[in-house]
Amino acid sequence: MRRLLIALGLLALAASAFAGEIALSDRRSGYELMGRELRAMQDDDTANPGMLWVLEGAALWKRPTGAASRACVDCHGEAAVSMKGVAAHHPAFDAAKQRPVSLDQRINNCRVDRQQAPPLAYESRELLALGAYVARQSRGLPIAVTIDDRMRPFLDAGHAIYERRQGQLNLACSQCHDDNWGRQLAGNLIPQAHPTGYPLYRLEWQSLGSLQRRLRGCLTGIRAEAYDYGAPELVDLELYLMWRARGMTMDAPAVRP
Amino acid sequence: MERRAFLKIAGGVAAGLGLTGIVTVKPARATPAEMQEAIRAVVGSARITPGKVKLELPPLIENGNAVPLTVTVDSPMTEAEHVRVVHVFTEKNPQPYVVSFHLGPRAGRARVSTRMRLADSQNVVAVCQLSDGSLWSDSAAVVVTLAACLEDGI
Amino acid sequence: MASALINVPARAKRGEIIEIKTLISHVMETGFRRTQVGAVIPRNIIRRFVCSYNGAEVFSADLHPAMSANPFIVFSTIATESGTLAFEWTGDNGFSVKETAAITVE
Numbered sequence: 001m002r003r004l005l006i007a008l009g010l011l012a013l014a015a016s017a018f019a020g021e022i023a024l025s026d027r028r029s030g031y032e033l034m035g036r037e038l039r040a041m042q043d044d045d046t047a048n049p050g051m052l053w054v055l056e057g058a059a060l061w062k063r064p065t066g067a068a069s070r071a072c073v074d075c076h077g078e079a080a081v082s083m084k085g086v087a088a089h090h091p092a093f094d095a096a097k098q099r100p101v102s103l104d105q106r107i108n109n110c111r112v113d114r115q116q117a118p119p120l121a122y123e124s125r126e127l128l129a130l131g132a133y134v135a136r137q138s139r140g141l142p143i144a145v146t147i148d149d150r151m152r153p154f155l156d157a158g159h160a161i162y163e164r165r166q167g168q169l170n171l172a173c174s175q176c177h178d179d180n181w182g183r184q185l186a187g188n189l190i191p192q193a194h195p196t197g198y199p200l201y202r203l204e205w206q207s208l209g210s211l212q213r214r215l216r217g218c219l220t221g222i223r224a225e226a227y228d229y230g231a232p233e234l235v236d237l238e239l240y241l242m243w244r245a246r247g248m249t250m251d252a253p254a255v256r257p
Numbered sequence: 258m259e260r261r262a263f264l265k266i267a268g269g270v271a272a273g274l275g276l277t278g279i280v281t282v283k284p285a286r287a288t289p290a291e292m293q294e295a296i297r298a299v300v301g302s303a304r305i306t307p308g309k310v311k312l313e314l315p316p317l318i319e320n321g322n323a324v325p326l327t328v329t330v331d332s333p334m335t336e337a338e339h340v341r342v343v344h345v346f347t348e349k350n351p352q353p354y355v356v357s358f359h360l361g362p363r364a365g366r367a368r369v370s371t372r373m374r375l376a377d378s379q380n381v382v383a384v385c386q387l388s389d390g391s392l393w394s395d396s397a398a399v400v401v402t403l404a405a406c407l408e409d410g411i
Numbered sequence: 412m413a414s415a416l417i418n419v420p421a422r423a424k425r426g427e428i429i430e431i432k433t434l435i436s437h438v439m440e441t442g443f444r445r446t447q448v449g450a451v452i453p454r455n456i457i458r459r460f461v462c463s464y465n466g467a468e469v470f471s472a473d474l475h476p477a478m479s480a481n482p483f484i485v486f487s488t489i490a491t492e493s494g495t496l497a498f499e500w501t502g503d504n505g506f507s508v509k510e511t512a513a514i515t516v517e
Binding site: 322323324347350351352354355356357358359360361363364365366368369370371372373374375405 | 428429441443464467469470471472473474475476477478479480482483484485486487488489491
């Protein structure tokens, strides 16, 4: 009996989500919480402003660069084939760095190691364009980050950040996005915060931006010190958010208010 | 420090910072009256009749930075009878002009879509001029949750 | 960013009304925003958009700061003959972008 209870307990732990989490079937992406007009803007590739960056990314994909004078296409071929699903699997474990890296970091690793070119600055036009182009190849696919023994500590670290009260307003991400999603905050609808559509065109930014930009904006909003671009905390948090959104459909480049 | 001297210095600093007066830093807002003036400045003094042109805007938009808008005019768009131009105005944006679309018989259909900025919940007005010189108008009200134009750049 | 994204049907029947969608990268700075220290960010917008069909102007627009960033304009024209549709955007600070699209009219 005791063994059975322990086994049941372990099963529950292994299968369970973290406490307070939104039930898997209750998850809604920001797309579903937007009005009809904004959804139409996102769905039409000829009207979605994010497509301007995707097109730029398609051009950069073919442009030789760096001391190696190599283009992405030289190693990876057609992005529609080789990059399919890639964004849906990031952050992913990088053996050289012995930790998960975001898609932007992976693109920069390639630039430095394979193209012998300097890394692109975070939030630069080129990095956003390449990120948007690669993420576009995962459109319609389910988010599927791999969590194994190597990744587990980073997932836990990301989860801890998500649950930790921070900043002058002493708020944790979970308090808005798990406990109060769907309610209004200063006239805005609080989303569940699933990163299905990044990089995305945010009307408030009047530009395409990355998940890290959004996270830093939120942290600033609760009057916390925002982690720097590329900080391990932001990648860990992104890993947690992607795991939390596992199985949800990617829709990059999205449009959001 | 002597009290009087301290106050004097403080007054000097305050004046230097412009704190002695009330300083408001915000963009001017148009008013419905200014919008009417702008309409008259563009189309002249002839009579404007509500009708023929239809202005489609969402009744509520989450962010005023990109509000989808479509103007349609009921017109055969022939050489003899067509739409020359459609103007769009707002009541409460910092300035009342939005856009003017120049059409003509080669358009085939008088229907144009775009995205505009709205700085507040307000009325938007479309005025079109037909080839016979007549003027027609429509207006639509939009509720804007987050205003455009008033958020400062970083 | 890519300068412009234009959507025009590659072929059409003579007399058919075709829909043209245009999207161009531009910040459309209104001139009403200020920096954190209060300095006005100067106006920088596209002021005019013209579409010509084999050299004849078939549509144009005069834009003001109330037009959104990355201006999106959808309009129509009658497919009269095969040839070239030319698009030109001009604005502040010498902004000038020209794009073309070929169309085959049967």
